[in-house]
Amino acid sequence: MSGSWLDLPDHHAWLAAEEARLTGFAAASALNGGGFAWLNSSGRPDPGRPVMTWITARMTHVYAMAHLRGEPGAGTLADCGLAALRGPLRDSVHGGWFPGMTVQESSPEPIDTTKAAYEHAFVLIAASSATAAERPGAVDLLADALGVVEDRFxxxxxxxxxxxxxxxxxxxxxxxxxxxxxxxxxxxxxxxDATGDPVWHRRALRIAERIVHQVAAGHDWRLVEHFTPDWEPDLDYNIDDKHHQFRPYGTTVGHWLEWSRLLLHLDATLAAGPEGALGTVPEWLLTDAVALFDAAVERGWGVDGADGFVYTLDWQDQPVVRERMHWVIAEAILAAAALCKRTGESRFEHWYRAWWDYAAHYHIDRVEGSWHHELDSANRPSQTVWPGKPDIYHAYQATVLPRLPLAPSPGAALRRILEDERA
Structure with missing residues (x-):
């Protein structure tokens, strides 16, 4: 497709400038004792919050990528995250990772002893990206995380x-x-991608097939978030806690877009690997990605009279939580970019431009830095669900991934670019 922003050097330069602005802002979150702090709206560590594993892992991933992109100092920041992930955030007795730890540098304590898949997914992402960036200790962390996920999750x-x-x-x-x-x-x-073992790609396909191709398709592309232990949909889960940060009631529109993007990464990964050589890449990966994207636009964008994606919907497509989250528009941008690359259709280019315009106008904070993590239904900064500016993971990826291929994964792609330049 001609005339796409995705092909414009000036647009790439704008993305690179925003990328650098974000990593500069978030550098203040690095802690002397290892790990990354939750930042407040002004970009200062929030002393009332513990060191969260998901934030530390995400920021380790971000700065590993920034190191691969040639940003001075980024590797040291990635190492700061690795120190916490290999140290106090890890359960040295039973293995695995705690949700977070107190901020006392001399003797940090876990804030909870639950071992959750959410945090472990980001530890695995951080370890994979840091391995691609050849950071000290990353290979051992990756092996550790893979073993825990394999055995426990x-x-x-x-x-x-x-x-x-x-x-x-x-x-x-x-x-x-x-x-x-x-x-x-x-x-x-x-x-x-980091290990060269395609079993992990095949497992990703199994997850996607169940959640999207079976359950979401069976609910007319309304993505079900909550399930019983037997994987039966639980549509009333948290009906009395609709604003929950991680498990809100109803369906979360931003996840429709995030799943859409991930299906395309999976499609490209399988097409490039031995599965693709055998001609077994499922066609539904693309068709379902388009269906989720279209449903998100139809049911979630501007449905309450103002631009922006509402956070959640009920099962009759009525808004429940109307706040606009920064991660949702970031994932919308990335889904549009991925579909534009995969299909070449101009309608995805249209939404890519429209959503960057929206993010630039409402979410990007040019006064205090980073992005406003939450807006109210009138697109004014608010902190109902997400106080402060915890991390830059979603916004950062919105600036970097449109300039990378759909496969391999970002860390592996940046490693390959470096190796090609050296050759």
Whole structure:
């Protein structure tokens, strides 16, 4: 397709400038004792919040990528995250990772002893990207994380990941979630690329087939988030806690877009690997990605009278939580970019431009830095669900991934670019 922003050097330069602005802002989150802090709206560490594993892992991934892109100092920041992931955030007794730790540098303590798939997915992503960036200790961390995920979370019978365990791995939570499994797809793609083992790619396909091709398709592309232990949809889950940060009631429109993008990465990964050589890449990966994207635009964009994606919908497509989250518009941008690359259709280019315009006008904070993580229904900064500016993972990827191929995963792609330039 001619005239695409995705092909314009000036647009790439704008993305690179925003990328650098984001990594500069987030550098303040690095802690002397290792790990990354939750940042407030002004970009200062929030002293009232612990060091969260998901934030530390995400920021390790970001700065590993920034190092691969040639940003001075980024490798040292990635090492700061690795130190915490190999140290106090890890359970040295039973293995696996705690959700977070207190901020006392001398003797940090876990804030909770639950072992959750969500955090472990990001540890795996961080380790994969840091391995691609050749950071010290990353290979050992990757092997450790793969072993934990293999032994504790992967359920081969279901073809899905369990949600969480107690500290000693003796009792599993009677809940199954799509969100953690979605990020496990991202993690499995990265791990398969980092290790060269296609079993992780095949497992990612099994997760996607169940959640999207079976369940979401069976609910007219309304993505189901919450399930029973037997993987039966639980449509009333958290009906009394609609604003929950990670498990809100109803369906989360931003995840429709994020799944759409991940299906395309999976499609490209399988096409480039031995599965593609055998001609077995499922056609539904593309058709389902388009269906999820179209449903998100129709049911989630501007449905309450103002631009922006509402956070959640009920099962009759009525808005429940109307706040606009920065990660949703970032994933919308990435889904549009991926579909534009995969299909060449101009309608995806249209939405790519429209959503960058929206992000630039409403979410990008040019006064205090980074992006406003949440807007109210009138597109004014708010903090109902997400206080402060915890991390830059979604915004950063929105600036980098449109300039990379759909496969391999970002860390592996940047490693390959470096190697090609050296050759």
């Amino acid at each position: 992967w359920d081969d019978t279901a073809g899905m990941c369990r949600e969480s365990w107690d500290r000693s791995w003796s009792q599993s939570e009677p809940y199954r979630g799509a969100n953690s499994n979605m990020h496990m797809i991202e993690a499995f793609l990265a791990a398969g």
